[in-house]
Every structure is written in structure tokens, then in C-alpha cells.
Amino acid sequence: MRLRSGVFAASCLLVEALGVALFLRGFFPVAVRSLPRREARGDPPAEPAPPGPGMVSNWTKIPPPLFKKVVLVLIDALRDDFVFGSKGKQFMPYTTQVVEKGTSYSFIAEAKPPTVTMPRIKALMTGSIPGFIDVIVNLNSPALLDDNLIWQAKTTGKRIIFYGDDTWVKLFPKHFVEHDGTTSFFVSDFTEVDDNVTRHLDRVLKREDWDLLILHYLGLDHIGHMTGPNSPLVGPKLREMDNILKKIHISLLSKEEASLPNLLVVCGDHGMSETGSHGGSSEGEVHTPLLFISSAFEKRSGPLTQPGLVQQTDLASTLAVGLGLPISRNSVGNLILPVVGGKTMREQLRFVHLNGFQLSRLLQENTPAYEKDPGYEHFKIAEKSHGNWIKLYLEGNNSEILLNLGKKVLKQYLEALKTLSSSLSKQVAQYDMYSMMVGTVIIMEVLLLLLLSIPKALSSRAEFEVPLSPPLFSLLFYLMCLMLCAVHVIVCTSAESLCYFCSMSWLTAVGVMMLISALMCGILSAIAKIFENSRLPLKNLVVSSSSWSEIDVLILAGTIGHVLSLGASSFIEEEHQTWYFLINTLCLVLCQELCRNNFLLKEWEPHHSTTMKQNFDSVGEASECKNIDIPAAGNSKLSKATSSAEFIKGSDKWISLASPWIILICCRLLRSLNQTGVQWAHRSDFGHWLTSSEHKSELSFLAAVSLLMILFLVQRRCSLVSKIAMALGLLGVYSYRAAIGNVIFPWQHDSKDISKGITEARFVYVFVLGIVFTGTKDLLKSQVISADSSVKSTGLWEVYSGLVLLAALLFRPHNLPVLVFCLLIQTMMTKYIWRPLKCDAAQITVMHYWFGQAFFYFQGNSNGIATVDISAGFVGLESYVEIPAIFLTAFATYTGPLLWAIHLLCYLSSEVNRNSAAVGHGCFCYAVLRSVPVAIYIVLVTGLRYHLFIWSVFSPKLLYEGVHVFITAAVCLFFMAMDQKHSQKV
């Protein structure tokens, strides 16, 4: 079967996307859980039986609640130093006084990354550590099905009231007797979100018909996102929170009766970094305060000590005990002992025993060899001494010895709890190795196949034979299939932990096995072919190495260097530096090439063209190994020499020489627009300057100028209709931004009503769709009537300009210059660098890919989850709708690479007259460029899976890479379609 290289590359990428999906599924572990459903549950354990016959403790029920009413105040992004640090002393006087002198216990709760709201709420309420994958579904939070505190409280008949972030309402639907959710949709809203919560407070505090009140305040988080932790807005917000806490505390105290005290818990879901964002694992992001305030506690005596460090998950167990509920089954938290410190020794022991029993059962259900776990052993020992203690207790022994013995047992229990929960937390990082291996094998095979077919795929025909049915390989194929299936059965039957790949239906599994063996056979046959032909070209390889130009060397070294740099966490955090460095060097090398073209060729022309003619054959031969198609290379080199005289035309020459420098300056400006990465992210940049509220007029001016520039740069190659549509669309973009309050019109001076700008955004969407539709129509026309290629290139350009318009809508206004510079650089490159230098398709593809990657970071992205601009997913939508939101967010995030990829297609199809296989070559190179880093990175991540930074650095990057593969696969399909049309035409 003959395949064009475009088709081949696209299908390879599709298979690779499958492999990546499988790997990702295996890599991101599912959280530790006992049974999938919460319904099935056993009875709570009794107190450990004292040894000896006839003595049985009769305490088999869950202990009664310790507190009557509990108020949980969750302040989003409350960092520990906002309460315990100097800010707390300054702005939260009441809280500070309670912490220092009142009846309270204060702790620093450590949140596990990802420090994003929804996983943190889950951790607080279930006590389990949500998997990393929860970040992805953070946007649409489905109901929480695991056993959790809220569910437990509801089933025991507690009445819960909730006000605040509506994530809770989505997580716990129908759990609250009364709720009022506020969306955290408008990040620029600092007061409304909190007033929405506080307005209910007075009424609710007077009432008696509730047991648990949960308040989630969002304002602080919004302030952090917009202005950072050191902004002047933080102080007043903290003061507001302090007053609210004071009000609640006083009201709780006044209502207290003799029977049971009330409890006020203050905590944060996550902190914030020095720039005000969150999601990572820096100290500021993971350290949150945790305050328990109740009259049941002893007044603090003695000097103030540093608050102790606990885990965020500990809150669930502690609250469960406090409310007299069973501890959630999946909780890995420990009881915070001081909270129950006022109780008798017997009760305290009972509490820790319940906690330990729950943890050890969770361990039993998750590890086969639980009996050897040190935590489990400790727990068994502690349980035994607990029994002895009870024996003494029931005998009526009431002396000092009993108390001391009890303390000893308590200590043993705490030790056991700590070990148990740490070994359970480690379980979260239990990888599904089998799925990962299968995914990796597929990806590596695809990569090998792509690499082996480079010489063929980049030949002038861009076609190659794919052997599908040589008999020898079919025997091998069946043997391999059989063997792999046997391996599959063996692995799956002996698997101790959960395995995704095993849980798939056996038909799918067999399909995957057949795919793997088919790929393997393909690779073997490709290798065999290479060996067959290897006698002749060996000589050419030597020749080829000498004829490599600087650009080729740089491209190869850059690609390899970038892939190698992925092994270091710092280089991943600062990957933008790598790309900026590479494109700068690329520009300088291009500049050198242009100089040589302009100055030297003129001087040495006669000499050069003779040598060219002499070397023509060898160059031709060499270029086959060197990934250049023969006629194109020959043509280009010859015409390079002969046409140099006509090429140099006065001013054009100087613009051409200056263009790399202009591009360099553009890149430098863009680099200082958005500081990204980790180490230097806190440096001031233009982006922050522009978004601060006092520079609104500057931002408006910049946005307007950028939109005009976009129009100017895009309209050159569009038809008249799309020109008008584009202009109207860009006007719509500006009015959308004005409507949501990012920019202002010159005649509008008061920042009045801020709406969601739905109408304006939809107005722009209409034009985007219109332009893309016109483009597609042209493309179809060019295919059906096989008209001249100009129709096709206009069509492509129109699709491209439609995407530019969409990007202009989704980009934040301060990022619009990125789009302008993107278009500007593309125009200059096309006109003054690629055309005159006559670069071949492979080189141009690599340059597009590099610039695409650099623009990914220019627009403010990084390899951390926190920089994904989720607000792009809400443009023009009333509420969260899953599919469009995901599509829009993905598009906004990957705008840079996508626009450059589509531009590559535009450029290559306009070059079709010169080199008929250009599109196929481009598609193939693009696929190779994407597969190499992904494949190597996946292997690296597998090797580094116990690295300290795996969750904070490597996993987010893995997600980015995975999504990029899916997007590239889609782009390659588009390429393939374009290539197909061309082939039919010819």
C-alpha cells in the first residue's frame, strides 16, 4: 500500500495520541479509596476488648458529639501569614487576640498540591488526597460520590447551611437545607462575592434551626489573582473578615448553653504565591491557617508558641469526631488531639482508636501486604495496650498509674496514626505501571517508525510503500499477538492493584495488542529495508555532513538540546527561556545567512555557480540523506546562485538584512510583556503594569492600536467580504472588552455597569464563524472544481484570519500585542527571509514549530497549571457549558502553536508551485517534531516518578504535552486534508 507522507504522519500521530491517553490514564493515579460507593458500610468498631474472659466493654456506638453547633469559615487563599504574621496582627486584631489569649487552638495546615479550590474542598471534607486529575475536572465539578463529612452529617440528620462558592453546591447537591452559591466567575469582583455571603449572616446567626454552617469567602482569592498578596486591597479585606469572625464568635458565645459548647473553625483552602496565583507547591501556596475556637478549650496560658503543623486532611477526621459522626472511609487524616483534649482519657482513647481503626481498614483494602506495614503493626500493639488499659479502668483502678498508662497508650496510638496516614498518602502515588508501559510502548514504536521513515518521507515524491502483507512478518505478527495476549492475561490476573488497561474490555485490549505488534512488524521491515539499501549511501553520509548549513546544525542541535533539557525540573519550569534562546539564535543565524547571500554571492558569483554545478550531483545525492528533496534542493541552490543578482534590489536588500533584527526586537518586547516561569515570575512586567486599574486608558489605547494593526496585517490577502467582516469583528472585540470593563471608550469616563458582554462576544463569534465558513467554502471549491491554487490559498488564509479573530476575542487585552507581533513576524519572515533564502520545507517547519512554542510562552503561559486562563472558556457564555468551554480554553492556551501551524500550512501550500511535496513534508516534520519530545518526556517521567517535584513540575508539564499532542494530531489531520486535495488535483 502506498501512502503519502502527510497521511502517514497524521495516522502516526493519531496512534500516538491513543498511546498518550493510555499513559496519562495510568500515570495520574486514582485516589486511595475503599469501596467505590459509600453506601456499603460496616458497623463502627467497639472499644478493644480487654484481655481475659468475661470482661467486655459495652461501648460499641459512635461517641456523642462534642459540639452543638459548628461554624466553618473558609476564606479562599488565606495564607498562614495573613493570620499569624504581621499582616494578621495589623488587620485582624480580634482574631489575633483570640489566638493569643482566647480559648483557641491554632495550627498551620499543609495543603497538598494541586492547590486549586475544588480538590482542596474535597480534601477538607473527605480527608482523602484528591488525585492530580481532579484539576482537569475542576471546571465542572460533578457531585462528590465518596464518603464525606457533609454526607455523613446529612444522614445523621444534621441541618447544614451553606453560603459561598457554588463549587460546594455542585459537589454536594441537595445536602444543604439552605444555600446560596456565588460563582467565582468575575475575578475582578472583590466585594460582591463576599457581600453575597455576609448578607445572610445576621439572620442565620439568630436562628436555631441549624447544626453546621459553612461560609466560603472568595474575595481574598480574587484580590490575590488580580493584584497579589502585597496589594493595598488585602488589608481592608482581612479587616472585613476579622469583623465577620468577631460577629460569629460573639453570637456563638452568647447562645451557648450549659449542655454543649459551640465550635468555630477558620481555615483557608490554599494559600497564594508571591504573585498571587496558586496551583503549585511553593510554601506560600501550601501553608494555610487552621483555627479552632470554642469555649470548651482551655484558655491559652504561657507565651505564644509557633502554631503546629498539621495536614489539611486532618480537619475531616477532627470535625467528624467533633460532630459525633463516623470518620469518612477514605480519609487519610489524623485526629487533631488538642481539640478533644478536654475530654476524659477513656474518651480520648476511644477517639484515636476509631481513627486508627478506620485508617487501618483503608490500608487493608488498598494494600495486599498490609500486615507488614509498620503503621498497622503499631496500631495492633496500641490496640492491645488499649485493651489492657480498659481492663484496669473497668476494675476501677483510678490512680495516677492509670493516667500515665493512658498517656502512654495515647502516644502509641498517635505514632500509629501518623505512620498509617503517611503510608496511605504514599499510596496516592501508586502508578498504574501496566497501562503506562503499554502507552509508552505504543509511543516509542510510533516514534521509531517516524524516525526510520524520515529519508523516504522527505524524498521528492513524499510517498512510500508500507508493507502490509509480507508473509514472514505476518507469522511474526501472529506470534507477537499471541505472546502479548498471554502477557496481558498473566499481568491482569496477577495484578494486585487496580489497573485501567485490565479493566478495559478484552476486545479493546486485543485490538491494542494487535496494534502494538503491527507497529513492531512495521519497524522491523523498515529496518530490514534500510539494511538492504545500506551499502550504497554509506559514502553519501560523509558527504552530507560537510554540506550541512549552519541552520541545519542549529535546528538539529536545538531540537536535541531541548529534548534533553526536559530531564531537569528547572529547565521545565523555565522552558520559555530555552525557546527564547533558541529563536534568538535562529534569528542571528538567519541574519548571517542573509548577509552571506547578499554580500558574498555577489562578489563570488562566477566562482560559486561553477562550483555549484560541479557539486550538483553530490549535493543531490547528499540531500537525499539530509532530508531535502533533490529537485527542490538543486533548484534552490542553483537559483540561489543565479538569481542573487536580481534578488538584490536596493531597499529590499536592506529591509531583508534588517528583518532578523526587527524580529529580535519584537521578541525582546514580547518577552518583557509577560514574565513567566517560576524563578523570575515575580519580576515586574508590562502585562501587570497594563492590567493595574490606574493604567486603564493606556491599556485601552494599546488594545485599540493592536486591533487596528491586526486588521492591517490580516486583510492583505483576504477577499473584500472577509475584510469587512474582520473589521466589524475586531470592533466587536473591543466593545466586548469595554463591556466587561477591561478597557474604556474615550467618551466613557465613569466605569458604570459591568456586564458579561454576552451580546458583544456572540456578535464576534458570528463573524468568526462567517469568515471560517467562507474560507472552507473556498477550500471545497478548489477541491471540487480544481481551480487554480490561488483560490485555495485565499481559502486557507481566510480560515487563518478567522482563527486570528477568535484569538483576538479570547486573549486578554494586554496580550493583544502578542497577536500583532505574531502576524508581523510571520509577514516579515515570509517576505524577506524564507522566500529569498529559499529554505526547504523541513527547515521552515522547524522554524514555525520553534516560533509557535516561543509564542506559547509569550502569551503568558508556563508549565504550571496556574497560568491557564480559564476565563477564556466563559467568553460569550451565560454559564458553564462543558464542551465549548473546554474548546475555547484549549484554543486560548495553545493559540501560539496553533496559529503558527496554520500559517505553516498557508505558506507551504503557497509554495506548492515550487515544490509539489511541500505540504506533505511539512506535515511529516511537524509530526516528528511533536513526537520526539513527547516520547522522550514520557520515558523521563516514568523514570522520575518518585522525584520530589513530580506533582508540582513534571505532571503539569506532562498534561501540557499530552494536550499538545491531541492538538497537533488535529492540525496534522487538517494538513492531510489539504495535501489530499492537492494530490487529487495533480
Place this chain on the structure above:
Amino acid sequence: MKEAAIRRLLAANLLCVLSVVLTAVVPAFFWDGFTVLGTHLTWLCICSGCVSTFNILLHLVLKPNLSPKRSSFAHKISRFLKCCIYFFMSCILFHAIIVLYGAPLIESVTETFLFAVLLSTFTTLQCLCMLGPNIQAWIRVFSKNGAMSIWENSLQITTMCTIFGAWFGAFPIPLDWDRPWQVWPVSCSLGATFGYTAGLIIAPLWIHWNRKQLTYKSR
């Protein structure tokens, strides 16, 4: 003839290497607290100063480019002034390129500029000594197969090595090791220096190795 020339080149280059090494070692005897890392800016000044004076002296002594025509004193002066201007311009150009590569524009300007001066010393100054302020000659030397003597070959190699050294020197900057040599521009200037010395040593060896293939056309 050729062997002798190569030996002369080797001697000259080794002397250059020695001068670079001395700049790192000698000032420590005269000045307490001098280290290459600690007082990096001073070292940059000393190193560029020493290497440039040494190169000029060497050039005056050896006269590798045998310019046939004797020129007048006024001509020499104008040549010298031209050289100075070229040198200054190359400093500015290097500074601009470094800023384009991402060095901060306003803060640590001194560091960046001194680094640019160091780079110019290692590259431009040598070219000026060897070729004079003659752009055409420069373009000829730095194009493929343009060298016409072993001195020009050596010039090519050292210049390339310096630039590559500075380029590679930027690699460790993003790593989070918090070492003193990761501070801007220490790693880059050290890279450039190592590249320069490596180039000086490699050049004679490479020429010696390839002396059969190297045939110089004369103009």
C-alpha cells in the same frame, strides 16, 4: 616554513592563555579579597585590559600580517582611530545582542556592558589587530574557506570558540542551584573565557592536524 609558522602561532597563543590565567591569579596577591567570582566586575575589567594590551603587544612584535605598503604616520593615526571606533561599536553591538537575548535592559547595565567589552576583546580586538579596520577582509575571513593564512585560521577558531563559550555559558542560568557563578553575567563570561582559551589551544593543534589539507590561495 609552515612548521615554523605553526610553532610561532602556538607560542603566541600559549602566551595569550597565560595572560588570561595570570589575570585570575596575580591580582589576588596585590589586593585582598579578590576572587574571580566575588569581585567579578573588577576581574572583567582586568581581564579585558590585560588581554587587549597583550594582544596589541604581540601583534606589534610578531606582525603576522605582512602588509607590503609602508604607510605614513597620519595614515597610521587614522587607522588607529578607526580601530578604536570599531571596537567601541562592537561593544555596543554585543551589548545590544545580549539585551536581545534577554539580559535586563536597565538594571545591571554595568555587568552587561563589561561582558560585552570582554566579548569584544576576545573577538573584535583580535580581528582589528590581524586584519585592520577593513570590513571586506572580515567578511572574507569569516565566510567559508576564506582564510588565507594560519593566523586567519586561528582567528576564525578562537572567535567561534569564544562565541560558543558565551552561548553555552548561558545554559546553567535557569537552574535553581543558587550557586555564586550562576549570577548574571558570571557564567557567560566564564564560558566566553574558557571558550577563548580553548580556542587558543585548539587552533594550532587543529592547523597542525589538517596542515596537509590547508592550502591558502593568495590574492
